[in-house]
Amino acid sequence: MGRRPSVEPTPGLLLVDKPQGWTSHDVVGRARRLAGTRKVGHAGTLDPMATGLLVLGIGRATKLLTYITGHDKAYEATIRLGQSTVTDDAEGDVTSSADASGVTDKEIAAGVAALTGDIMQRPSSVSAIKVDGKRSYARVRGGEDVELPERPVTVSRFEVLEARRHDEVVDVDVVVDVSSGTYVRALARDLGAALGVGGHLTALRRTRIGRIPLTEAATLDELTAKVDAGESLPLLPLGPAAAATLPPVPISDDDARALGYGQWIESDAGSEGEHLALLDARGDLIALGERRGGKIKPVVVMKPAGAAAE
Template sequence: MTFRQPQRDRLHGVLLVDKPPAWTSHDVVAKVRRLSGERRIGHTGTLDPNATGLLVLCLGRATRLAEFMTALPKTYEGEIALGVRTDTDDADGNVLEERPVPAFDEARLRELEEAFTGELLQRPPAYSAVKVDGERSYALARRGEAVELPPRLVTVYELRLRRIAPDRLGIRVRCSAGCYVRALARDIGEALGCGAHLASLARTEVGVFRLSQAHTLDQLAAASAEGRLPELILPPDEGVASYEAAIVTPSRAWRLAHGELIGPSPRPWRPSELARLYDTRGEFIGMGRVLETGHIRPLKVIAETG
């Protein structure tokens, strides 16, 4: 039994897109489907319509890895407008309340950075994709129904705040999947006693990927017209490069590719740790999970067998 990597002309891999404002993440996916002819495309973390920046797309067999990329930490930069609360916690919403912005100094910003770093219980915005009894929260909110979502545990790995105007803060945050920067802006405003909303937002990093690597929609359209779009597709395993790698013998690679447990692994792993799986030739097999016994269970297989 041999392995063969997915054919390049079938566009299996990862595509980095610089999402423009006023486009939904779904709009971008639909556009890339038209440009590429590939139907199996998904993104790895929604950006709000007026947010910009890095949108990581999975194409073809790489869609099997979307859940692992979605779980990666993400970095955002933006601005917080102080003294104004909105029903969406961003600039698109209706104003609920206006309050004067109190005096505060740099020391207070450092206190806020410390208070909002680490594991936090965060209440998602009412206008969000969180489901309530099977329905999206934003759909309920648009109908005027009261929505009070329960807080969820999120992690803020790094937070930087700076005063850029009397009523405005610059924010840079690296956070876990599921963290709403809109909610973070809202809560920072409440901590200052004046309320706030997120005025602008750009995603700059997802895992190992940076916004500087991304392509605009115009660039993608030009590449498609010139037949160069496949050149912009990154190998599937680059999307999960943040995870540790496990290299296995050909016989074990065959077993993994057919859904069998292997191991135990000779190297120490944390129980439940995720791993990128490769054979000794360096070919990517897929993703697996290390069990408490040290055995590796395949989760998603990318390599084709033949």
């Protein structure tokens, strides 16, 4: 790899098409070398077997990541009916098998319909959810039996694209749109359980987070080639990044100055308690704010008063 930048680039979002076999932390590590800064974070992990959109924050854009994480997400996935695994995906050992060749398309459609809408879901036991201060997956790997409590999630779209039959298993290609905190491998597990044959996830690709699409992302090889050629990383600047994450609110220069000093501003934008992206006339992000009554409180000031222009 070539020489990396010695100074931190303009802050922004880096949209990466994560390759299979990489952890999200691996991708962050590569991005740190490419960007020449350790101030890199991600907005929600992808399992090593998964591919697709991973949103990284560079520099001060890391302050946006909390708001991106809570957005709904879209995936393309393949569910294998006829086998259950310890991890509810292809990375775990098979714990049981059943002949799924007799499961009809109509039964699959009915099972999918039952898992669509507002549902209660039990997260996979190998998730990163903490149990008494320790990650659930660490407890499972340590030999413990862990069953996490159910919680409400929303599956706004669960559509079957194709059901491919191979001997005693059925591979079901699906697309799903889900609320933050929904586990697609738990959908695979629960669909298989409902059909009486077991199920697990064999492929997962994230195609969207909120209003940010996978089509805007670059592969790590493409990003590395750009930096090796002396080009800048294709960062989504703070203004457009915030506008893609939170409702954008245009503000006057006077309000921008007030926000820079941490002062509240008068505004009827947004609904009570809603977080907003406050942009000046040039589209630059001045602050992240929260509607409180008839005013907006600055939650994170991105351009403090007197700060040098980017």
